[in-house]
Amino acid sequence: MKGSKFDNKMSPGGLAFQPLYKQVEEHVTQLIVEQRWKPGEMLPNEFQLAEEFGVSQGTVRKALNTLTQSKVLTRRQGVGTFVSEHTGHQALYRFFPVVEDNQAPQLPEAEIVSFQLQSPSVDVAKQLDLSANEQVVHLSRKRLINDIACLLEDIYLPEKYFPGLHEMAELPHTLYHFYQLNFNLTVHKTTDRIKAILADEKDAEILGINKGDPLLMFTRLTRSLEGKLIEFRVNRCRSDNYHYLVDLD
Amino acid sequence: MKGSKFDNKMSPGGLAFQPLYKQVEEHVTQLIVEQRWKPGEMLPNEFQLAEEFGVSQGTVRKALNTLTQSKVLTRRQGVGTFVSEHTGHQALYRFFPVVEDNQAPQLPEAEIVSFQLQSPSVDVAKQLDLSANEQVVHLSRKRLINDIACLLEDIYLPEKYFPGLHEMAELPHTLYHFYQLNFNLTVHKTTDRIKAILADEKDAEILGINKGDPLLMFTRLTRSLEGKLIEFRVNRCRSDNYHYLVDLD
């Protein structure tokens, strides 16, 4: 018997047809979201998946390669296919765009300034698409490169996606890995919007600069693998000796 | 006879082996640089290219698809494979990251402020990797969204890559398409470095803001398809009602 999980035919209503490899891609993503394989774990090989899904090995390969390009999976020749984890140098640099001028990129330390459960402001609620009664965990951090404070982060996390977070005693530096391990939320895409502002008295004090100095301010909206809006950040970054680096291609 | 242009074997010195599809990819890129097919022109179909290169159609397909992902080629089902042109909405938005707050992205107009051949400053020469005696064309522009000035651009182009540019009377708004048409230079990759600064008197006057207002300042280094450093830009952007938008994934 050759039971195909997927369908190759146009649906009767004239709805969108999806090629098999695309269906496999979405199915594998769904299985990861459902934790059939957890971050760091190995998937079955291409032939096993092909049999399970009722498609050919080449079709599975195309789907897995696409998911590798979008960094959902990691493939290693001779070893296997793994669910990507937010660890390792590459993954850590992936979402940290701030670089010291004339220096190679370097990973920052993090110091927690405050941490509390609260009702979101109107703006935060709007950004995260929350209704009036939903709460957020507000985390404020200072980040240091080479022991010098360069960045202030205000991070807002919907309590509904991070249940119990506000009662935890310790948080690690690598938040995105922490989300993945503890709440099954894998950061997949972010959008940053960058503006220039003037440092107020508080910013100036924490960052060791002067009031009125120009700062980079960037807000970040983060979506998980399953498309949830899981994080809103407001960042203020010293611009005297640091910049935001981005490659467009 | 089955003359293969390419070689599948490891070179004797133990040098880097390249798979066939990668060799095809680079060869096609080279042919575009050499203008065997110009921007907008159609390539032969997969079977013709496969025969010419002495590989299978599937190998050609893989190479062409990769080049489509990196936007060197454009493929249209039922029509053919074309060398990408820097025209059309998509291509124009591709390298313009400034957006009005709370608005959909919109294309700006351009007004030329000054335009001259000059010796580069030390910094410009260093950024573009020019030796002391090489000259640059310096173009200064003002950009407007909805008839409001929002961005000042200082653009530096090595004269050696743009021969005769400084004698041209008129320049179009869409510079990247202009480079492609007139100098066979296709913009392929850019790196932006973003900082915050304070507007000086001149910036303030041209942008219609106040001296000391915060501005986004971003520098851009641009590489062509063949890897030449062809452009250095210094941009100053109003931050009161505009921001720099970037997706990280």
Place this chain on the structure above:
DNA sequence: TAGTGGTCTAGACCACATT
């Protein structure tokens, strides 16, 4: 109707990592 790219399959062989 003819020609193009898009999808899917099947199978051979290679390179790499582990045991």
Place this chain on the structure above:
DNA sequence: ATGTGGTCTAGACCACTAC
């Protein structure tokens, strides 16, 4: 020696576009 992903091929069939 075994098992994995990587490369390459050959061929069938489909979907879209243009004439």
